[in-house]
Amino acid sequence: MSYGEPQRPLRFEEFKVGDRYTSPGYTFTEAAIIDFALQYDPQLFHLDAEAAKETLYGSLIASGFHTLCIAFRLVNQSGLPRFNVGGKGIDEVRWIKAVRPGDTLHVEVEVADVAPSRMADRGSVQLKYTAINQKGEAVLTALLNHMIRTQAGTAGV
């Protein structure tokens, strides 16, 4: 589903390898970058705008964990994984380009793999995330492994 389209959550049977979805966007403010870093990733180049000027990045940059969490939130907000039974894990998170204050990201999602489960109420869906900035540059890629409810698993939901 694209931003603005109806947001009916999808069941396992509706995910097809190669299908693509687009998330809404989010602008990383300096305040959000610093607040996140203070809690979860208190490294110099995420926390201290003055000291960051002297690093190889030349300015504050967002924690890669921040970018990953926002990417997940944006896809979640689109309704795409709403019939998630639970996450199994994440593979191949790659931080490709720095995210700086003022950058606006959205996420392009591609269905990378689908596999039935032994349990009739769910199946595995692997989603490839590519987070893209306002210049069209990929800043992060990751493979998210979900257990998604089947039609049987959502009967009555």
Added chain:
Amino acid sequence: MSYGEPQRPLRFEEFKVGDRYTSPGYTFTEAAIIDFALQYDPQLFHLDAEAAKETLYGSLIASGFHTLCIAFRLVNQSGLPRFNVGGKGIDEVRWIKAVRPGDTLHVEVEVADVAPSRMADRGSVQLKYTAINQKGEAVLTALLNHMIRTQAGTAGV
């Protein structure tokens, strides 16, 4: 380094495959679980203590992204990756067991791989994280890929 030992940051040359370190601990409160979920992972079983009782988890559980971010913070807090030039990515994040309000986690870190870089001031270090709860159960494993400064890269630091 273990909790309580002196926290001199290590340089690339000091990481040896198989070396182990232990992080300080952190107790997941209900408030922290809900606050994190509201921002980054607003799924029913992370947000709504009443509705969570009706899910297969039986109570609120922490977002897997929350567990991952806290694990990174705890290791960071130990000083271990302080000479990080930057993160390259994360592999094989696996959520093994639910984290519930009141659970206290720490992280056992093992050096999984070290590799010199073409650049003399840094090298690649892969750290395997195992987050462990107060019962001694592993709740999360992940491979964190770091670029760590060499002795040459920390001259004068």
